[in-house]
Amino acid sequence: MTTMGLTKKFLSGVLLLCALGTSVHASTGGPAWDKAPDRINDLGALQNGAKLFVNYCLNCHSAAFMRYTRLTDLGLTQEQIKSNLLLTDAKIGDTMKASIDPKQAKAWFGNTPPDLTVIARSRAGANGTGADYLYTYMRTFYRDDTKATGWNNLVFPNVAMPHVLWELQGDRRAVFEEVEVHGQKVHEFKGFEQITPGTLTPAQYDNAVADLVNYLQWMAEPVQTSRKAVGLWVLGFLALLMGLTWKLNKAYWKDVR
């Protein structure tokens, strides 16, 4: 076997391992996550998500690294932000701080509500992107009177957060069936049952949550779209450079015997 053959074998091994590597997080399990619709380039959806965010999330959660002014990236003017999205006494150059006092929040919920600036990036993993997780999470709350808040969640069992969007989605309960797995009785989730209707239809609700999680995904890295646009130019330049340097290399080496 020549060294080239060995090199090829080595490289194919590397590729194989890369392929294996893509399943690296797949073994951590948990319930499957629904795929969140991708609206990261849809400014209208992101604006709607921002509206839902400041109205429903920002009461308890902060986005302490996100400045209100950055919302101009979503096609909003400073005036629009001030009059529609700035609901506290913060200045437009400030970061998004929760209205609630963190100490009070801890007393009420048992936990300080986590900062949401980069929540979408942190929740990626086993079953999909962070947006997928949040999309599933916000759509799997159900009534559970055994919990202090009266709510429980499928992907985050015993979550301390109540169902903040319940008015939109309405009251639901989860139906579990007792089944035997490996001789042990476990509760298997069978579906949701609507108790009272929400102000939105289920389709409208999913749509609203999709806008919200896309906003969270955007907020986790506001530069993500422009980063790719810059990247294309850089790659284009480097492709040219590769061509030129290859020519240069060829020109010098053509006489080497």
Place this chain on the structure above:
Amino acid sequence: MAEFHEISPNASAGAKTLNWIDNRFPLSALFKAHMSEYYAPKNFNVWYVFGVLSLLVLVIQIVTGIFLVMHYKPDAALAFGSVEYIMRDVPWGWMIRYMHSTGASAFFAVVYLHMFRGLMYGSYRKPRELVWLFGCGIFLALMAEAFMGYLLPWGQMSYWGAQVIVNLFSAIPFIGPDLALLIRGDFVVGDATLNRFFSFHVIAVPLVLLGLVVAHIIALHEVGSNNPDGVEIKATKDAKGLPLDGIPFHPYYSVHDIFAVSVFLFVFTAIVFFAPEMGGYFLEYNNFIPADPFQTPLHIAPVWYFTPFYSLLRAVTTELMYVLMACVVLAAVVALLKGRMPALFKAIIGGGAVVVLAMMLSIDAKFWGVVAMGGGVVILFFLPWLDNSPVKSIRYRPSWHKYFYAVFVVDFFILGYLGTLPPTPLFSRIAQVGTLFYFGFFLLMPWWSRIGTFKPVPGRVTYTAH
């Protein structure tokens, strides 16, 4: 000391300037010695680009690091936020940060490939032992640099990764707990730890790295590069005393390397701009959660470049200790029966084996895991004296040696992959077999590297014009 050299008053301004400098600093002499009259073998293949790429990544890390330090705050209360500030509010800060975080992974990728090249072509063999030793020192310093740098974003993985690794030091008998305390500067990883890691990351270790890189290159240019045939080009010289198979580094290899650099940068920027998290391998998802000393993550895994060694650490369990003890006994018996040496040496070996066995029995497996992890790196330093093969290059070794190297590579990847996963009984067993193979590969090398039918090494390098 060079003579003062006068230049004609009619010479060009450039020539006059150069002459002025050369009379005061050996600029031309250095350029000739290391570039235009440094003769490198002309048969380098693609494996020979990773040295210059390592140097490039070092420069990227230093330059981006300088800009990051302008906005980063080494304070447990501010660190996480300052990184997000860089990502959002500092113009182009995101790009600098992604270049630095991708650069860390890229550094290990090119260094691993660079080291494997040395392994394949016997680049560490006489007279290049010091080149290799300086290189291993660089690898060690790089690991320290990466480990301490990873604490700085102050996310959950930063915090708990540091906690786990520093705690390992406390497994060392007698001095362990105090040593761990000294490293942390506190009883848990905290603000004091962050500050000293920052200091080491931006000042101490980079200084050591730079010094070692200079030593690595000076030693290399003193002995000259090896090549894929493992032939010494200095053995065949022309009438002027220049190696026949050599070619001036500049311009031939500088144009070569510029092309390699542009290919590397293409891949590098593709990651920086399109996949900076690299699916959680370069930036772990958990590290976007601020460090919380009261909440241990379910699964703590180091970044991919440490995972092969992390696997060695986890593989050493009480169970494996018995296997290792059996290995020690076997090695001692073979040495005593087969070795031709004075009785005194045999007594020392026998006594040493008994002492080692007693220590293996009395000290916790956790400590031996730490020894295995450290040993996995340190053993590389000894490679020049472990390899007894009569030829340098893998090209002229018996075919089964090639397969053996291939198995070693696969083993290294498997250990690396398992190191990213939570342990299960099956995975632990595989990692243990992999660990035994890893150490067997090196420790038995003095024996297996001599065995087989070696091919004749040509007098000159093999080169086909392209």
